[in-house]
Amino acid sequence: MFADHFDNDDMINAILEGIDEGIHAVDREGITVYYNRIAAEHDGLEVSEVLGKPLLEVFPSLSAHTSTLLQVMEKGEPIYNQPQSYRNVKGKLIDTVNTTIPLYADNTIIGSLEIAKDLSRVKDLSLKLLELQAKADDRSAKARKISGNERLFTFDHIITASASVKDLIQKAEKISHTTSPVFVYGETGTGKELLVQAIHNASPRRHQPFISQNCAAIPSSLLESILFGTARGSFTGAVEREGFFELAHGGTLFLDEIHTLPLDLQAKLLRVLEDGVVRRVGSSGSYMTDVRIITASNENPEDLLADKKIRPDLYYRLNVVSMRLPSLRERKNDIPILARHFISMFNYRFNRLVTGASKEAEEALMQWNWPGNIRELKHAIESAMNIAEGDLIEAGDLPPFLLDGYGRAASVQSRSLKEAVSEHEKVLIEKALRETDHNVKKAAALLQVPRQTLQYKITKYRLQ
Ligand SMILES: Nc1ncnc2c1ncn2[C@@H]1O[C@H](COP(=O)(O)OP(=O)(O)OP(=O)(O)O)[C@@H](O)[C@H]1O
Numbered sequence: 450m451f452a453d454h455f456d457n458d459d460m461i462n463a464i465l466e467g468i469d470e471g472i473h474a475v476d477r478e479g480i481t482v483y484y485n486r487i488a489a490e491h492d493g494l495e496v497s498e499v500l501g502k503p504l505l506e507v508f509p510s511l512s513a514h515t516s517t518l519l520q521v522m523e524k525g526e527p528i529y530n531q532p533q534s535y536r537n538v539k540g541k542l543i544d545t546v547n548t549t550i551p552l553y554a555d556n557t558i559i560g561s562l563e564i565a566k567d568l569s570r571v572k573d574l575s576l577k578l579l580e581l582q583a584k585a586d587d588r589s590a591k592a593r594k595i596s597g598n599e600r601l602f603t604f605d606h607i608i609t610a611s612a613s614v615k616d617l618i619q620k621a622e623k624i625s626h627t628t629s630p631v632f633v634y635g636e637t638g639t640g641k642e643l644l645v646q647a648i649h650n651a652s653p654r655r656h657q658p659f660i661s662q663n664c665a666a667i668p669s670s671l672l673e674s675i676l677f678g679t680a681r682g683s684f685t686g687a688v689e690r691e692g693f694f695e696l697a698h699g700g701t702l703f704l705d706e707i708h709t710l711p712l713d714l715q716a717k718l719l720r721v722l723e724d725g726v727v728r729r730v731g732s733s734g735s736y737m738t739d740v741r742i743i744t745a746s747n748e749n750p751e752d753l754l755a756d757k758k759i760r761p762d763l764y765y766r767l768n769v770v771s772m773r774l775p776s777l778r779e780r781k782n783d784i785p786i787l788a789r790h791f792i793s794m795f796n797y798r799f800n801r802l803v804t805g806a807s808k809e810a811e812e813a814l815m816q817w818n819w820p821g822n823i824r825e826l827k828h829a830i831e832s833a834m835n836i837a838e839g840d841l842i843e844a845g846d847l848p849p850f851l852l853d854g855y856g857r858a859a860s861v862q863s864r865s866l867k868e869a870v871s872e873h874e875k876v877l878i879e880k881a882l883r884e885t886d887h888n889v890k891k892a893a894a895l896l897q898v899p900r901q902t903l904q905y906k907i908t909k910y911r912l913q
């Protein structure tokens with residue numbers, strides 16, 4: 450509602466009342482001139498209790514220094530996306546993200562306006578997640594006393610035949626005994642989480658907490674309080690809460706998709722890493738923290754730096770130990786061994802006795818380019834095991850995209866055309882050789898190429 454002495458415009462009024470955000474405007478004297486229904490809901494008040502009254506009278510817990518509406522008016526500068534957490538007069542905890550701007554007319558400030566987005570629900574969910582995680586840690590702490598930390602993966606869970614991954618595991622085993630930050634880079638599904646858990650689990654910190662958080666999963670405005678905690682009274686009636694650094698004390702904090710952390714928080718994180726001191730949001734005190742930081746990203750660090758998604762100073766601090774997990778395309782010799790591993794995993798889960806994959810099925814697995822990497826392979830096997838009827842997974846049991854033209858088209862995009870064509874050529878030659886019992890002459894006839902050409906390609910692709 451507009452106050453009487455304010456120009457009343459039905460149209461604007463209807464628009465503003467229809468908006469799903471709290472809107473509060475004051476004039477130069479700090480008197481509320483506009484206050485909508487949502488703002489009233491946030492504050493637990495009636496519109497009439499606020500409208501036309503001095504702000505500080507209605508909100509006695511605020512002062513000229515703590516009220517953002519009065520502050521922007523005084524400084525003439527807007528405040529964007531400021532998280533606020535407070536209890537309203539009815540005792541309800543309110544979490545909002547506020548943008549407050551000074552209102553100008555003819556170059557003079559005539560008042561200020563605050564728009565408040567309600568985040569209570571999102572925050573509720575995020576905090577529930579934290580509580581569940583804490584509970585799970587608690588439970589595993591109890592279980593650990595009996596049987597060791599079984600909840601997390603160990604290096605033994607990393608199945609590989611690839612020399613580069615084996616090297617990586619060796620390096621990871623070594624560095625698990627130190628406290629240096631580790632930066633893990635690898636496409637989605639390449640096993641970053643697995644590797645990070647294994648590092649924690651092999652470290653002297655294994656009996657301490659392991660906290661894993663995907664930075665992209667939490668609204669950026671809440672990340673600060675979730676990482677560093679909040680102090681009581683930082684805003685009117687804010688609750689006290691431990692941040693991840695406190696929860697992970699003595700253990701390992703894994704921050705996934707680190708490049709989604711807003712740049713100002715990256716600066717704050719850098720300071721914590723440099724002096725080991727954490728300050729809760731809204732607190733003047735600070736405490737020392739002993740946390741090993743492991744970060745990960747599924748984007749190439751060079752691109753992240755070039756695109757300014759990660760601050761260089763933070764990156765170099767995080768990247769003391771650097772680990773790159775190769776994509777499944779780069780380690781095709783891992784496909785058969787991983788496929789077997791997942792087959793036995795699902796045999797156990799589904800109570801089946803599948804012994805392997807047919808030649809054609811294996812061929813299809815080998816030629817696909819696996820943009821979703823090991824996770825995608827795992828799902829493909831799971832799906833095939835739902836369909837397979839006999840002892841073997843047949844090509845027809847596999848998800849259709851592995852077999853049709855889409856797969857090859859996708860392969861071309863993520864590799865060079867030449868590579869993709871060679872790959873396909875190799876598959877066709879292998880197939881022809883199998884069908885002709887490795888008779889090169891017959892295979893050449895089948896493929897309609899001169900025998901010498903085929904012989905050359907067999908040597909080139911080492912298919913003898
Ligand atoms: N070498 C491996 N041996 C066995 N299982 C693996 C291996 N690598 C990955 N997995 C399995 O593949 C799935 C995906 O792995 P993980 O979650 O660690 O990938 P990620 O790199 O963290 O992916 P994202 O970037 O999407 O978070 C998990 O089920 C994991 O257990």
Ligand SMILES: [Mg+2]
Pocket residue numbers: 641642705
């Ligand atoms: Mg992950």
